[in-house]
Amino acid sequence: MRFSKLLGRTLKEAPSDADCISHQYLVRSGMIQQVATGVYSYMPMGWRVFRKIENIIREEMDRAGGQELMMPSLQPLELWEKSGRLPSFDKTIFIVTDRKEHKLAMGPTHEEVITDLVRRTVQSYRDLPQLPYQIQNKFRDEPRPRGGLLRVREFFMKDLYSFDTDEASLDQSYKKMVQAYKKIYARCGLPSVMVEADSGAIGGKASHEFMLITESGEDEIIYCSKCDYAANTEKATSIKKPNPPEDLKSVEEVSTSGLKSIDEVATFLGVKADQTLKSVFYVADGKLVFVVIRGDFEVNEVKLKNALKCNDLHMATVAETKEAGLVAGYASAIGLKNVLIVADDSIKLGNNFVAGANKPDTHLKNVNYPRDFKANVIEDIARARAGDPCPRCQGELKAQRGIEVGHVFKLGTFLSERLGAYYLDKDGSSKPIIMGCYGIGLGRLLAAAVEQNNDEKGIIWPLPIAPxxxxxxxxxxxxxxxxxxxxxxxxxxxxxxxxxxxxxxxxxxxxxxxxxxxxxxxxxxxxxxxxxxxxxxxxxxxxxxxxxxxxxxxxxxxxxxxxxxxx
RNA sequence: CGGGGAGUAGCGCAGUUGGUUAGCGCGCAGCGUUCGGGACGCUGAGGCCGGAGGUUCGAAUCCUCUCUCCCCGACCA
Missing domain, CATH: 3.40.50.800 (Anticodon-binding domain)
Structure with missing residues (x-):
């Protein structure tokens, strides 16, 4: 290619609104151009990089037994109503209305369509397993697009779906994909890390993410310095150290005028944060939830959301807190009625805690579970911390930031059941097909490659994906x-x-x-x-x-x- | 959606106590001199000052409404 004929020019200055490196360099080098919030054009040179990544992915998918097909972006909303996933995607689905006032979704993903396709096509165990995939654009009305290509509303995704007869076969498909993914990133010249992940809106059981390690990553990874344990903080667990046992003392009121935060109260009373109980208020699908956790921990909202099995979860606003009659800064689970109480299991790891007294400027000493309060749900809802012991080997956990560039899920049978994708087994019985899904965001991978490979002068493309x-x-x-x-x-x-x-x-x-x-x-x-x-x-x-x-x-x-x- | 900010030339910005013809740098076009790390001179093109409505003799500048974009939180490949 002659530079003089190339469409796209380099810029000395990046648009001021580009704040992450990949965004700046991709724009400055003339590889991408913004069209709207979270919507980008790829210029010829950027598109060359894209196609190289795409080809590597395609080759590895084919090699792993995948079959490429194409499914449309327009999807009848009825499929989503059937699958029951409409609430969990909610506002992120772009919906268009046709001239007959019929509603269609701009596909945010294609599990519904592929499951329906397989339902019509696969009838016998002899037809399985299957690994169809596509490389296609998806539409998601993200709450907040950002970072150039890192998080956009129209994006290209390679998504492969596995259809198996049993768990063992699913495990095999899953393993094949994990291997293929590792190969893909390696071939792109991009070192990746596989971590345990939460399955989020997609649903399902086991799930892993593939991360490119970069300072600027949106995700935090917790990994063990001794063994190979690694997980997204959303999912990560750690061993919570118990406090030294003490004899139970009786509850005592203390005046803590003006002291609201855990730190202030702990310092005032001469105790450590782990001898206090922290109270946090959330609203889950419109209902107030009272959350209790040992003072040295933070609430992991993803775990909390999973524990509550809700679609929407946010911290309660001041108004919502007041309405529920809670005294911010001095609240506790003791004596609370008619409120759902969720506790982290760390509340069991100690005695004689300091907790709020549910009245202004007052705390209680020597609060003990379950003597003084009960919880409706007790689970691990804490953020794992770097420095804590590894749940597998007790080694020290560390943290790093990364960009999620791939995600694999074992979905199980909930989608096939809801959408009616069954097969006839050897014994003549009808069974739901076991599913898995495996995605890679291509534009994101491209941008992440830049985040990982640059210097003060510009991009340093790994050879396999250089334009x-x-x-x-x-x-x-x-x-x-x-x-x-x-x-x-x-x-x-x-x-x-x-x-x-x-x-x-x-x-x-x-x-x-x-x-x-x-x-x-x-x-x-x-x-x-x-x-x-x-x-x-x-x-x-x-x-x-x-x-x-x-x-x-x-x-x-x-x-x-x-x-x-x-x- | 909650909180914060911004829309003036292709890009980066100034101008905003209302006052003539709206500026600067980069880029772009032409001519000439340069030629190993964003060189220089001269000439030139390019703007309904995001949009609509209002106040005024007069609006980029004041008021109202609206649209778009960015940043911080909930979402995710």
Whole structure:
């Protein structure tokens, strides 16, 4: 490709509203352009990267036994009503109305459609297992799109669905996909980490996410420094250390005027945070929920949501708290009536806690469960913390940030049952097909690749997904000999199967080098009067500082070798 | 949806106590000088000041409504 003909220009300054690196560099390098909130066009160069990622994914899906198909974006709402997942997706579904006032969903995902498709197609155990997949755009009216391509409303997803007859077969499908996923990220040149995950709105049982580790990641990963335990904080557990046992004392009121936070109260009474009980109020599907947890822990809202099996969960507002008659800062579960109380199991790991007295400026000492209060639900609803012991091996847990670039789920049979996808087993009995689903966000992966691979000058694409492999840069384009050499190299390299971006623009060296660094093509070849004096060119990897001078003689095959060795 | 901010040239911004012709930098077009890390000179094109309504002799500037975009929380590939 000749740079002079390329659609898209590089920008010196990023739009001020781009705040994450991938967003800035992708826009500045002319790879993407925003159309609306969370809606982007891919410019030719960005689309080349996209297609490389897509091809790697497609190859690995095919290799794992997947069969590619295409399902439409428009989906009858009836399918969603049948599957019962409408409430959990709620406002994130874009709904369009046709001329007959019939409502259609812009598919946020395709489990409903594929399950219906399989229902019509698969009848016998002989037809299973199946691994259909598609690479398609999905629509989700996200509460808050952000970070350029990292979180958008129209995005491309590879989604594969597994259909199996039994758990053992599902395990196999799941394993195949996990292997394929690891292969995909590795082939893209992007080190990934697999972690245990919550299954969220998709529903289902086992679930793992694949993360690219970056500072700027939206997710926090908890992992063990000793064993291979790793989980999204949404899901992660840790061993909660019990307080030293004490004899139960009787409840005592203390005045704590003006002291509201755990820290303030604990400091005032000369106890540690883990000797207090924290109260937090939530509203779950419109109902107030009272949450109790040991003072040194924080509530994990995902776990809480799962414990409550609700669709909507938010912290209670001041008004909602007042309405329920709770005294913020001094509330506790003691003596509460007609309110759902959910407790973290940490409340059992100690005695004689300090808790609110349900009246202003007063706390209670020596509160004990279950002597002084009860809870409707007691479960693990705490955020696992770095520094705590690993639930598997007691090793120390650590935390890191990452970007979720893939998610696999064992769905089980709830969708096939609701949508009527049954098969006839060997014994003639009708059974629901066991499902799994496996997604990769392509644009997100592209953006995450940039988050993971950049420097102050710009992007540093891993070779397998770079828009072009080689950047060919003649300096002093009026110099006939330089241009002749460059033109010849361009056609020879192209003929040798190398993807070349040929910077034939009449620009100063500074502009060209800076653009090259910004765009991030892995290998740079410079032809100039200076290098030609010794019948050579300058060759430099984007990732490295040092360049080398290589003779024109045998250059094309030498470059091919360099690219092969490093590809 | 709750809280905070922004819409002026392709991009980044100034101008906002109402006052003539709306500016600057980058980019863009032409000519010339340059040519190994965003070079320089000259000339030039490009704006209903997000939209609608109002106040006024006069509105980018004041008022009302509206749309769009960004940031912080709930969502997720």
């Amino acid at each position: 072009y492999q080689l950047y060919l840069c003649p300096i002093k384009t009026e110099d006939v000999k330089v241009m002749e050499t460059a033109e010849r190299l361009y056609s020879d390299l192209t003929a040798a199967g190398i993807e070349v971006l040929f910077d034939d623009r009449q620009e100063s060296p500074g502009i060209k080098f800076n653009d090259a660094d910004l765009i991030g093509i892995p290998l740079r070849v410079v032809v100039s009067p200076r290098t030609l004096q010794s019948n050579s060119v300058e060759v430099k990897w984007r990732r490295e500082k040092q360049s080398q001078i290589m003779p024109l003689e045998g250059l094309v095959s030498n470059l091919c070798t360099m690219l092969q060795v490093n590809g």
